Amino acid sequence: QVQLVESGGGLVQAGGSLRLSCAASKSIFSINRMTWYRQAPGKQRDLVAGITSGGSTNYADSVKGRFTISGDTAKNTVYLQMNSLKPEDTAVYYCNAVDNWKYYWGQGTQVTVSS
Numbered sequence: 001q002v003q004l005v006e007s008g009g010g011l012v013q014a015g016g017s018l019r020l021s022c023a024a025s026k027s028i029f030s031i032n033r034m035t036w037y038r039q040a041p042g043k044q045r046d047l048v049a050g051i052t053s054g055g056s057t058n059y060a061d062s063v064k065g066r067f068t069i070s071g072d073t074a075k076n077t078v079y080l081q082m083n084s085l086k087p088e089d090t091a092v093y094y095c096n097a098v099d100n101w102k103y104y105w106g107q108g109t110q111v112t113v114s115s
Contacts, residue, residue, distance in 0.1 A: 001025075001104075002024055002025055002031065002099050002102075002104040003104070004022055004023070004024055004025075004095045004104055004105065004106035005022070005023045005106060005107070006020060006021065006093065006094070006095050006106040006107065006108060007020070007109060008021045008109060009109030009111045010110075010112070011112045011113075011114065012085055012111075012113055012114070013114050014085060014086055014087055014113055014114065014115050015084060015085065016085050016113070017083045017085065018111060019079055019082070020079065020080040020082065020093055020095075020111070021077050021078075022034065022036070022077060022079075023075070023076060023077045024076045024078070025076070026076065026099075027073065027076055028053070028071050028072075028073055028076050028077070029073045030053065031053060031097050031099045032052065032053055032098045032099055032100070033051070033052050033097070033098040034050065034071070034095065034097050035047060035048075035050035035051075035095075035096045036050070036069060036078075036095060036096075037093070037096055038089075038091035038092065038094070039091055039092050039108075040090060040091040040092075043091075047060055048060055048063055048067065048080065049063065049068075049069040050069065051069045051078060055071075057069050062088075063082075063089075066082065066084045066085075067080060067081065067082050068083075069081075078095065080093070082111070085113045086113060087114065087115045090111060090113050091111060092108040092109065092110050092111075093108065093110075093111055094108045
C-alpha cells in the first residue's frame with residue numbers, strides 16, 4: 001500500500017512557475033514508477049511526466065522544455081517543476097505510483113493559469 005499526498009497547486013499568471021510535490025508513504029527508490037497526470041474539466045486524464053526508480057524520465061510533448069520531474073529519496077517526494085505556464089496547463093494534477101503492479105493515486109491538486 002502506498003499513500004500519496006500532493007501539494008503546491010494554486011493560481012498563477014501565464015508565464016509564471018509552480019512546483020508540485022507528491023509525498024509518498026514509502027521510499028520512492030522502491031517504487032517502480034511515479035507519474036504526474038492532469039485532468040482538465042471535461043477532458044480525459046493525461047500523462048504529464050514520469051520517473052522510474054532508476055531515474056529515467058519521460059514527458060508529454062506539450063510540456064517538454066517547460067516542466068521537470070525529479071525525486072528526493074531522502075524526503076520520499078517527487079516534484080514537478082512547472083515553468084513558463086500557459087492557460088492550457090490549467091487542470092487538476094494527480095500523482096500516480098506503480099508499485100508491484102498496483103496503481104495508487106493521490107487526491108489531486110488544482111493548478112490554474114490565468115491569461
